[in-house]
Amino acid sequence: MEPYLLSNAVVVVLVGGLAAALASARRSRVWRDAGRELVRRRPIVLAVLLAYVAIGLLDSLAWVSGSSAGTTQGADTVSIHKPRSAIDRLFPDERYREKSYSAPLADREFLGGAPLRHPGRHLLGTDLLGRDVLYQTLKGARVALLVGGFTTLIVIPLALLFGVVAGYFGGRVDDVIFFLISTLASMPSLLLLIALIMVLGRGPVQVCVALGITGWVGFARVVRGETLKLRELDYVHAARALGASDARIVLRHIVPNLMHLVVITFVLTFSGFVLAEAVLSWLGIGIDGSWGRMIDQARDELSRDPIIWWNLVSASVALFGLILAVNLLGDAVRDILDPRTLRERA
Amino acid sequence: MWAYVVRRLAYSLVIILGVLFLLFVLFFLVTTPDDIARKAVGEKAPPQALEQWKKNHGYDKPRFWNREHPADSMLVDHFRRMLTFDFGNSDADDTPIWRRLRSGAGPSLSLTLPLFALGLLLTIPLGLLVAFFRETYIDRMGVVLCVLAMSISTVLYIIGGQYLIARVLRWFPISGFDPSPVVIGRFLAVPVLVGLLAGVGDSVRFYRAVFVEESGRDYVRTARAKGCGEARILVHHVLRNSLVPILTQVVVVIPSLVMGSILLESFFGIPGLGSITVDAINANDFATLRTMVYLGSLLFILGQILTDVSYTLVDPRVRLE
Numbered sequence: 001m002e003p004y005l006l007s008n009a010v011v012v013v014l015v016g017g018l019a020a021a022l023a024s025a026r027r028s029r030v031w032r033d034a035g036r037e038l039v040r041r042r043p044i045v046l047a048v049l050l051a052y053v054a055i056g057l058l059d060s061l062a063w064v065s066g067s068s069a070g071t072t073q074g075a076d077t078v079s080i081h082k083p084r085s086a087i088d089r090l091f092p093d094e095r096y097r098e099k100s101y102s103a104p105l106a107d108r109e110f111l112g113g114a115p116l117r118h119p120g121r122h123l124l125g126t127d128l129l130g131r132d133v134l135y136q137t138l139k140g141a142r143v144a145l146l147v148g149g150f151t152t153l154i155v156i157p158l159a160l161l162f163g164v165v166a167g168y169f170g171g172r173v174d175d176v177i178f179f180l181i182s183t184l185a186s187m188p189s190l191l192l193l194i195a196l197i198m199v200l201g202r203g204p205v206q207v208c209v210a211l212g213i214t215g216w217v218g219f220a221r222v223v224r225g226e227t228l229k230l231r232e233l234d235y236v237h238a239a240r241a242l243g244a245s246d247a248r249i250v251l252r253h254i255v256p257n258l259m260h261l262v263v264i265t266f267v268l269t270f271s272g273f274v275l276a277e278a279v280l281s282w283l284g285i286g287i288d289g290s291w292g293r294m295i296d297q298a299r300d301e302l303s304r305d306p307i308i309w310w311n312l313v314s315a316s317v318a319l320f321g322l323i324l325a326v327n328l329l330g331d332a333v334r335d336i337l338d339p340r341t342l343r344e345r346a
Numbered sequence: 347m348w349a350y351v352v353r354r355l356a357y358s359l360v361i362i363l364g365v366l367f368l369l370f371v372l373f374f375l376v377t378t379p380d381d382i383a384r385k386a387v388g389e390k391a392p393p394q395a396l397e398q399w400k401k402n403h404g405y406d407k408p409r410f411w412n413r414e415h416p417a418d419s420m421l422v423d424h425f426r427r428m429l430t431f432d433f434g435n436s437d438a439d440d441t442p443i444w445r446r447l448r449s450g451a452g453p454s455l456s457l458t459l460p461l462f463a464l465g466l467l468l469t470i471p472l473g474l475l476v477a478f479f480r481e482t483y484i485d486r487m488g489v490v491l492c493v494l495a496m497s498i499s500t501v502l503y504i505i506g507g508q509y510l511i512a513r514v515l516r517w518f519p520i521s522g523f524d525p526s527p528v529v530i531g532r533f534l535a536v537p538v539l540v541g542l543l544a545g546v547g548d549s550v551r552f553y554r555a556v557f558v559e560e561s562g563r564d565y566v567r568t569a570r571a572k573g574c575g576e577a578r579i580l581v582h583h584v585l586r587n588s589l590v591p592i593l594t595q596v597v598v599v600i601p602s603l604v605m606g607s608i609l610l611e612s613f614f615g616i617p618g619l620g621s622i623t624v625d626a627i628n629a630n631d632f633a634t635l636r637t638m639v640y641l642g643s644l645l646f647i648l649g650q651i652l653t654d655v656s657y658t659l660v661d662p663r664v665r666l667e
Contacts, residue, residue, distance in 0.1 A: 186643050187643045
């Protein structure tokens with residue numbers, strides 16, 4: 001199978017899974033009310049996030065347009081046969097790439113002043129290699145969502161598994177898992193991240209895995225603590241007295257009562273992972289095409305004279321907007337779902 | 347208490363062994379000595395050169411178990427050398443790692459100590475201030491500002507701060523380092539200011555949350571009922587009772603200050619341990635990197651022990667047993 005079909009399939013599976021999770025959450029009153037409350041409190045934040053997700057999705061499904069095959073010659077044939085996403089199709093292809101910098105909305109090159117190759121103007125200008133900045137910025141949304149989302153998908157099952165097993169079974173099992181958690185927690189996270197990426201190699205999957213390995217520990221601790229509390233509750237004792245198996249108790253009575261923590265953690269850690277990727281890009285071991293990489297490439301452009309600001313500003317604003325939206329959403333989600341805060345406010 | 351400290355140290359030793367084992371897995375099993383040698387000598391190097399390099403750097407021993415000399419395998423070697431602080435030489439240019447550590451500790455501390463102290467002096471009063479105005483517009487504005495500040499990536503603070511302070515305002519040099527006490531401040535000013543800014547949102551929000559939570563306690567109500575002023579309550583009652591969560595946050599990082607700041611040092615050209623780490627990344631210097639992660643973990647564990655001990659100093663109810 002073509003690689004782009006595979007990555008399309010991954011996106012479809014992810015979106016399908018998310019839709020299924022939302023559908024099953026809608027069936028429970030608690031979650032439905034929480035969702036309504038969230039929409040009521042943070043309509044703008046949700047709209048902004050949806051826009052980011054929409055851009056990411058538009059860029060995730062790629063296809064090959066077959067109609068013009070064979071009509072062009074040489075290098076152009078290659079570029080036409082490359083799968084392109086909806087975002088790619090909005091922008092003129094490689095043939096119209098500029099030579100170097102051009103300012104936003106300029107009609108000529110920044111250095112030298114030759115007319116642009118591309119008909120029309122670049123809304124946010126072009127970078128050192130003549131690539132459209134708006135295009136790159138939009139492409140960055142997919143990378144950021146992937147880093148945040150994919151890493152969280154590694155973290156949550158790992159943390160739930162270890163946290164619940166440690167908390168529920170206790171004893172030796174707990175000792176071993178707690179030792180593992182303490183060991184990982186004793187290593188400075190940035191240094192461990194760097195070491196992991198150096199050892200695993202550079203690349204998007206490696207970065208996500210490294211972030212996942214350093215990121216699950218904190219949540220596993222929370223899950224363990226909560227499970228310790230939950231397993232002493234009356235309904236768990238009742239279930240055990242009725243002869244329910246451990247697996248049934250864990251799956252039916254413990255895990256559903258941890259789900260609010262899962263949702264809160266998903267939102268709260270998401271921005272941390274995206275920001276960590278920016279730091280890794282800064283150190284030269286991030287993911288190609290991320291906003292962090294754009295910022296890293298633009299780091300010396302402010303010291304040019306006349307300064308070149310559009311690369312840095314575009315990537316920074318896009319990154320800042322996503323993180324701010326996620327942070328605001330995270331606060332709202334925590335306020336709504338965390339019963340402790342609810343009690344305090346009442 | 348001493349029994350506790352001894353037990354705590356023993357458990358820490360176990361954790362350190364865990365860290366060492368993890369490092370062994372990462373640096374000797376996931377990356378094999380062959381990978382390391384190839385990166386150091388070059389992809390196209392002849393096999394003899396590869397073998398020679400591995401021999402020189404001790405990467406040619408059996409990995410787990412040496413049948414002839416049971417104490418001479420890479421696993422044993424790794425543990426023995428790390429535990430005795432015999433870090434050996436760099437994989438990249440063969441300088442002794444100890445010499446690098448010694449040369450980097452001073453510059454690192456000269457950056458992180460002022461950053462740490464000024465950070466506390468800035469963020470705790472700000473946290474108190476915001477908590478003083480809790481549930482007013484000032485508080486809400488403060489929290490919003492904190493969230494805004496937290497949403498900006500550290501790397502942007504670095505680029506923006508350097509641009510603003512050193513290029514536009516021209517207050518201080520753009521980057522560089524000079525250890526002589528007369529001029530060191532001029533070089534450290536920008537990185538310290540940038541570091542302060544980058545951390546302020548997170549810390550102020552945390553301290554505010556601690557103070558606001560503590561303000562809801564009964565003793566605060568009692569103090570208020572006695573006619574104690576709100577400012578006095580915050581400083582004399584709330585701040586003192588909040589020391590435990592504050593210490594949890596603060597003491598643990600003190601030993602790690604020696605490790606410096608990876609981002610600030612590499613950008614501003616301060617030759618500390620953070621810069622050395624970045625150089626190690628770029629040079630594929632696995633030996634130095636391994637040492638850095640190990641030392642970082644060691645100092646962090648020390649910080650955790652100090653945190654526990656510090657509780658007994660501020661809270662007489664805490665007994666370490």
